[in-house]
Amino acid sequence: MLQAIDLTKRYEDQQLALDALNLEIKEGEIFFLLGANGAGKTTTINLFLNFIEPTGGRALINGIDVTKEPLESKKYVSYVSENVMLYGNFTARQNLDFFAKLGGKTNLTRDDYYMRMREVGLQEEAFEKKLKTFSKGMRQKVGLTIAIIKDAPNILLDEPTAGLDPKAAAELLQILVNLKRQGKSILMCTHDIFRAKNIADRVGIMKEGRLVMVRTREEFMEDDLEKIYMNYMQEMVIEKV
């Protein structure tokens, strides 16, 4: 379970990137966070991972305050970052092996890694190839495999579909649905409204650091999610004019 309680981040340059975010993502729930560039999505994820200190409020992972017990809290979260390069001189399997061990999975075999890579749709011949020869999408898949292998109850994804071809993106979302079925709490930041519509249990729209709208699946299925999103963005444009 992921919880944000009045979570606030003001950067050193006084930029208010996140303004009192309140959010709870339950087990077996996929939450999509939409929002324009600079809305505060990555900031939210960074706060959950304790990469940055909040200036107010709390972020909890499985009820553990991430600023008070950062190490303990990180046991319960997997992270898929946007555009990760990984270790170019290592093979896909070596990359997986290293991060698996960091995540506490020390007794996985070569076949385990192969199986997981097959699951995310990586081609067999890529398993033992150096990562520097990989395309962006292939790297992204390895990044996702790393998160899956850790098998943590919470998963944070920051624009994981960026750079993936439509088929790969669809496969990734299918994997997320599977993970959700296993009872994981999933927070995914994205610009991909169409995908959100397909698999999200809830969708939030973020604007200038504030969560301006949250809709459940039932609610946004009635309306056109894209229209809602555009309306919220429009307001901003109108305000500014």
Next chain:
Amino acid sequence: MLRHLIIKEIQEIITNTRSLFVLLICILLIPLGLYVSSKEYEQNRAAYKDAKQMYEERNKDNKGMEFVAEGYIPPSPLSIFSSGLSVYLPNKITTDSRGVWHEENDYGINNPVALLFGKIDFYFIITIILSLLAFMVTFNSISGEKENGTLRLIVANAVPRWKIIFAKIAGSYTVFLISFLVGVISGLVLLALTTSVPILSVSYLIPFLVIMMISLLFLFILFNIGILLSIKTRNSGASITASLLVWVLIAIIIPKVSPMIAQIIYPIKTEEVVNKQKAMKRDEIRAESDRTSGELMKSIMSERGMNAEKLDFFNMGDDPNVKAALVEYDGMIVDVKRKYDEMEINAIGIIEKDYHNQQLVQQNISKNISRISPIGCYTYLISDLTNTGLIELSNIEYNARQFSSFTESEFYSKLRKYYKEYHIGFNVSKGIFGKVDWNSIHVPTLNTYNYPTMISSLGANWIDLLFICFYSIFFFAVSVFQFIKYDVR
């Protein structure tokens, strides 16, 4: 956990072509440097032996007061690790009957081109080449992982930050160390096989182990500085720029500029000016000495009823009176001359000592400034441990003084005794050489030149040793501390 991090670090480094480059440089340059230095040492050693032997043979029967004794200084065996000042250090001490000693250097230059570019010895390889390679290996150790996004992925796990940075330092340093050790060991093997330097003897190995320990600490400092720079810069491009700048600063600017700053803070006369001062003083005393001996002659003559000024020195004939006066003069003038010689030596000694003290003050100022750079501290330690450093300058003086007094007591004073006897009590029945046992007087040679012991060299440089240890701990601690609050995004 720490183990996995270190293993990954080592794997990552050895799969990088940079480490192959480091290994190649170590394997090629370290043995080459040691080999060339050893060959040069062998040459100098042979030249030293020849010169000494020739001197002894040539001067076997040269037993007069005008004889100038020469002491040849053997090249320092440890100079194969660091040539230091050895090109400029004297290889010969001369001392005369007045007790005046000089240091001379007549090595000559084998290959001026080598001098122009500076030598590649073990010291140079470490302070210039390996220090640069240390930066080359570490510059993107943190900023590179940040760019790859892997740092974020690592930190998203339950891994304490200190373990990450420990593994970084330990892993990269270990790989570097192995390349370095491979180079050193192949160098030692090469020396043992191809040169006469007894590299595997205790007299070499123990100082070498100490030099190695200090070198490893020194490289450790550079590693930590490199990692610190990698932490402090936003991306690897900035890291490499910063590393190069810092390297230029600590390897070139600080060591080379510190004597200049010292000269500005505490200016002293040049050696040339001091030499002029000495010459003036010498002339002054000699003029005085000439005047006194003239007076002496006058008074001896007038005692015997002669007027020295009216005497025709070229047509004195066989006047027994004059002859007797001259013998008396000869007998007395020795002490007079001796008195003035002593005066001259003392006066010049004072000028020299004064100048030497000023030099020392300036030297210490430069030393202290250059200690800002670990290369400064390392240089003082290594050059003194190999007896090619600043201590050697005063050590030569110490040995020269020893040699001078040895020569005086074993050679000149014996001769003087006989000469005195000859002048004062010339005994026809015994003959001039009657009492002289020439065989008891040997041409003085410098048979034992004392180099300072390793312990005393370390003791004299305790401050540099302390600094090296301090820098190691300091930069390590700062790197760890800075990484703990490092922004991984």
